[in-house]
Amino acid sequence: MSVAESSPLGLILEPTIVFTILGAGVYFNRIRSPVYPPKDPHPQLQYRERRLFGYKVSTRDTSVWRTTTLSRLLFRYPFMIEVCYWVLTYLVYQGARGVTALTFTESTTDLARENGMWILEVENILGMDTEREFQRFFLDRPFWIGVLNRVYSFVHIPATVGFFGYMYYQTSSATFTGIRRTMALCNLYAFFVFTTWPAMPPRLLPEEYGYIDTVHSTRVASVWTTNAFCNQLAAMPSLHFGYAFIVGTSMLVHAHWKPLRIIGALYAPLILIAIVATANHYFLDAIAGLFVAILAYFTNSVLLNLLVIEDYILYVLRIEKPPTKEEVQFMNRGTEYESEESMKVWYERV
Known part of the structure; x- marks a missing residue:
């Protein structure tokens, strides 16, 4: 299946914008006046306990690398590790989608077309197959369809990246990591669905259906x-909407600032309008995306089992994971670890 090309300028400008936003997140979430933790007073401790699907397991204790250059860099710029997680998640997800897309056969395309038409049939039964009329409403208004084209293409990833940076700054560490795990799990659930059940978006259906790309x-x-x-047959569920x-x-x-709360209230409806008006998704895709997001939220703690792998990777890289904002605040309330007792409290917390 052929893939349309983006503009040559976009090949440079879009990645630049995304990495600029990530860089800004690293800078604005830096520790302004870092009080670096002391050297581990118990270097002989080489293991820590973790939970792996309910069982206690021992993993490498990365605190032995607390004073390495990379550990101190991450301590000063803790959002850097979140950037690494985001990039890793994105690459794994897109790589898996890419392998799927490159292995598509003609029968896969036929199946995706049948599934797309089946979605319309279900919507017809439910009385909600209004995508074509919805698109025509905006096609009669060229300015607005132009706006929605750009919203669909250029808002999703930059907005998500900026959101990560803001949430890291605004919320507690527990809240932020819960959001991060939820979005990562969304990718996993969605990948399973559109790999086992490919669905053609409206824009790729036969011309007689009347949709325009x-x-x-x-x-x-x-x-x-x-x-x-890019997998062009991944309409269901809509991760854009999820x-x-x-x-x-x-x-x-x-969000504490009222304009940001207003933007938050309007963001999902705007994306819903954009994905349907541009014929990239059906209304049922959005409903499925909503369901996936809710399911991921209530099950995101399953990803905590990956902490075992994280410990071993960081140990091999000779890095200690930076402390949370709350742990940094606890450290800064001390007297720069003047006593053995204060150091003991710190190590018990982390």
């Missing part, structure tokens, strides 16, 4: 969705 036909497609590794729901809800609940 407004994004790719006007060359405003994003570099993130037009590369050869992510938008998580972002919008989190902003509505946790």
Whole structure:
């Protein structure tokens, strides 16, 4: 299946914008006046206890690398490790999608087309197959369809990255990591669905269905969705909407500035309008994306089992994971570890 090309400028500009936002997140979430933790007073302790699916296991204690250059760098710029997690999650997810896309056969495309038509049949039974009329409403208003094309192509990833940086700054560590795990699990659940049940988006259905690919036909497609590794048959569920729901809800609940709460309230509806008006998703895709987001939220703690792997990787890299904001505040309330007792309290906490 051919993939439309993005503009040459987008190949440079879009990644630059994303990495600039990530860099800004690293800078603004830095520790302003770091009080570096002391050397481990018990270096002979080489293991720590973790939980792995309910069982206690021993993993490498990375505190022995507390004073290495990389550990001190991450201590000063703790959001850097979140950038690494985001990039790793994105690469694994896109790589898995790419392998799936490159192994598609003609029978896969036929199955995806049948599934897309089945979605419309179900919507017809439910009385909600209004995507074509919905798109025509905006096609009659060229300015607004142009806006929605750009919202679909250029808002999703930069907004998500900026959201990560803001939530790291605004919320507690427990809240932020819960949001991060929820979004990662969204990817896993969605990947399972569209790998086992590919669905063709409305824009790729036969012409008699009357849908128009407004994004790719006007060359405003994003570099993130037009590369050869992009799975074009992943309409169900809509991660665009699933992510938008998580972002919008989190902003509505946790943002302190009223304009940001208003943006949070409007974000998911805006993305819903964009994905349907551009014929990239069905309404049922959005409902499925919402369900995936809610399921991921209530089950995200399963990813805590990966802490065992994290410990071993960080140990091999000779890095200690930076402390949370709350732990840094606890350290800064001390007297720069003047006593053995204060150091003991610190190590018991971490």
